[in-house]
Amino acid sequence: MSAAPKAEANRISTLLNHAFGPNRFPVDVEQVARDYSKQISPESYITDIKPIPMDGFEGCLKAKPDRSKWMIAYNPDQGSQGRSRFTLGHELGHFVLHRNLQQTFECTERDLYDWDSPFRQMESEADIFASYLLMPLDDFRAQLAPGNELDVEVLRHCRDRYGVSSMAAALKWIEIAPRRTVVVAVRDGHLLWARSNDRALKSRCYFAASKQTIAVPPESLLAKSEECGQSGQWTTHARIWFPNEPHDMPMSETAICIDNPAFPYVLGILQMPEAEFHWTSSSEEDEAMFPLTGMQW
Template identity: 30%
Template structure:
């Protein structure tokens, strides 16, 4: 039998956002003993292993399975990492690791869209603009508003998923793994904010391959890519004059632009300043106006922009169950977790989790 791997215990403990003290109280051992288990300085009895597995909603073999491709620091991209506490980042990363396991199982059974995001060096603003334009050209997106950024990301081969339990400070987190993942904070953010988050993470995939991100420079670069992808200079510069009436901001024009391009008024002001349509003073006046009207975090038109639904995970699970008879309970077992943990990850009603198991050796292509 394989040895107990302490880092796997730490991973699943962080997934549940449990401290050593919290878990110790649940299973009846000290936090010091658990710490030694996690570092490999202590062995675990079969009885305690069973208790830990039940408390953490995994199968005992979860603790013994070696991850041959753990997520490295340079593969993990946090939006707003600078304002996120280390403990909150650890929880988010653990949720990403478990999501990676889920997607790995899906990849075994269905043929997901091929990953096609081209990586490029883009250290200057001009290079970033061209990288975003090349992305649009690669996927035939033209220069107008993007109707569904999430679908574009998934058609490009990434997997997008809303994840609950992330800290409020985290808008999104992505993992540049073999099958790149984008996890959106499932706490009711606006559609515009989610769309920008997806575009921001696509920026990391495009211009930060193998680069450790999270500092002001790389975040600004990813934001520039997102702005250029969502509001390409070739078309947007000529339209965003609507944001002005004479020398003053035109708030009705900003609303019109928001609904057409699917981006926040704050993002429009930011982009218009980048393109030289607004001056520094005009942009500053816009941000002050948004704050004055209580729109710094939630804008008045947000309810008019529909949320985009990630599709790849849900459609893969549907294909596996309906065409191959592989239920979510079997998916959970292949992840080495209990069905209730998968249910928590997916927020799936319990009634959909069936226990019947059949052959696991079929594959099909998931249409993009």
């Protein structure tokens, strides 16, 4: 069994805080990978980090046949430096958590959709590690307004502070969001991907976007933002997205246009007040835990 990804990332953050102080962001993942891997595994650590531009490739961690050295390779053409930084953190997570389990870590579409696969479970753990390494929760919480509320400007501030993508910052925020919250990615009028926080999931507010095609409601802000290319925020009715919600249930809808040359999309944040919880099935929980690895943004 691998070590807990949050605990391992927090251990590194503690060391970085002592060495560089609270304003040490964004994390220099390449330097951390070289130094920390040697500290915890002096007989076999990361010596090389190489950019390899290749279509369909994000990153990998690979050991020499005799395991004397390890290498991280990543695609520098993923659309943003934030995405590349997350990929580096993800591969470092594999080294810290899983290096004794295998000596090559690569992603395949088949493994990502197979929840029973040990590979997919390791991918989720590596994503969690990268998220906590790049955006420690205590520092992230300190960037937010009282009540842990989020708006477009705060999201951009967190994105820039940690050197990550807007999507990564939004997914970190929903861990502490005070309301039922769903983060979605939209392109060509359909959901590409969705993640619900625990509060939303327990009230059955989620989208199985990886299993079926889901159209964006035409009256939603996200649909309008995709048409005009402008970000914004407004309050509307939750039933636009979730028909089973009460007629008077309000929803705050935030749309952020991501102008990524490699993969433009609209990031949406849907927020609702609390409601009566209904426990979900295990398959619904699996959908909410779908890892970031393999996503283009």
